[in-house]
Amino acid sequence: MATEKNSPSLSCKDCPFGNVSFYAPTWTSSPDAIQSLRSRVTTYKARQAIIYEGEESNLFGTLRQGWAYRYKNIGNGRRQILGFILPGDAMTLEMLTFGNLPLPFGVSALSPATICWFPLEEMTELLRRKGPQDEHSRQMVHGYFNWLIRRNSAMGHTSAASSLAELLLQLMVRLKRCGMVSGNEYDFAPTQADLADSLGLTTIHVNRLLGGMKRQGILQIEGKKMQVFDKVQLRRIVTQG
Amino acid sequence: MATEKNSPSLSCKDCPFGNVSFYAPTWTSSPDAIQSLRSRVTTYKARQAIIYEGEESNLFGTLRQGWAYRYKNIGNGRRQILGFILPGDAMTLEMLTFGNLPLPFGVSALSPATICWFPLEEMTELLRRKGPQDEHSRQMVHGYFNWLIRRNSAMGHTSAASSLAELLLQLMVRLKRCGMVSGNEYDFAPTQADLADSLGLTTIHVNRLLGGMKRQGILQIEGKKMQVFDKVQLRRIVTQG
DNA sequence: CGAACCTTTGATCATACTCAAATGCTGTGG
């Protein structure tokens, strides 16, 4: 884990993800306000822990490069991945609502990752500043909450294939928003085990499902490159339940 | 649906659930502050809609009598019950965080129910008042959020029997807090279909599970009365996954 | 070059769903 006080190579003004971030309205009007708040930039190796479950912290982190994920350990060495974090995303947006109460989940890097850390109190104050920024923050937290509710509602009602397809599509949409999709191809960091842990399935079953999709010509995964050929078919799998 | 401007028979000072409510600290120190804020008291018949999905409202409701539930409609006439509401509980505690943004779920009465309605803005202001009340509100919302995360984490990892047992135990704890359990017996409003919709199972499967528990002498359901004889065994079923 | 990890395949099994139908309970209107 390397930390630099202020990385000149990663200025906020040039950040490609400022406009998808939590502080987008402020970033747009005055990127320097963000930069001057930043207390440090830290890099993590793939699979390295970033935040531990139950931790309290006075820092608010935003992912600048790479992939990360939130997870919760559940009995006998298993874990549930609660969601993937992409560039521009906050590590812990609930901190905005709850302050530094102990987190019910941990965060780890999925690929080599870089995170910009800000002092929690000042960042919270900035994000709650009346006007477009305040409005935007509320929308983001509200969206996250609705997503949680939706996920909860899908419990017994969706097949494994459907939820896998939905996850892949959602990731693609989010990656596109980050400008990380070129054509139908993009870097895909999660292993099949990660996908399984995210969906509450076994690795083996995810493998068979992906195998089926490959055979149907819907997608291709080679190395860490994903290609989606048939989004329509993928959406059909989602809606078939 | 009957509404009275101010029901003398249901004064806030004598409310048996003031101390389990969202506004408990304020209620303890000055019940009159609550009473004077209350804009109306409404009764609902069993199964009657209280709040519609997507609705925006300027009212904050607290359940005074009976049972209710939050639910979300999912395709083909099915619904997911997101949680049961007991006396003292808020209908929509997320309103405290998000104001009157459209709700991602509806609320209905499960049994005949009475609800105390308060103006949202004033109630929000009261609940955020610095000191014990502010602290208490944050704890409640935080607890709810953690519960959501936990539920999300349990996705593929728990058997139907385990999640049913957990639900029954949780309800019992909450009912006890409301003083609604005498000995091991209490009124139980949900049907087996309600339990199924809450857990993402089929009614038939819930029936078989309950049947098994009855045969093992763990519990008894007759009419709308539930008796739990063997809490230890029930807890064992939960932890067995 | 070897160890660790990731992907793939096969065979078998169990949990919970579907379909079908009978019985019991509750409340409502004649």
Next chain:
DNA sequence: CCACAGCATTTGAGTATGATCAAAGGTTCG
């Protein structure tokens, strides 16, 4: 107050989805 309609519960038989167990190739990284 009884008859009936509409729910709610219970039981049986068969099925399917996804898990488990076992093991063999591929990659990647140190």
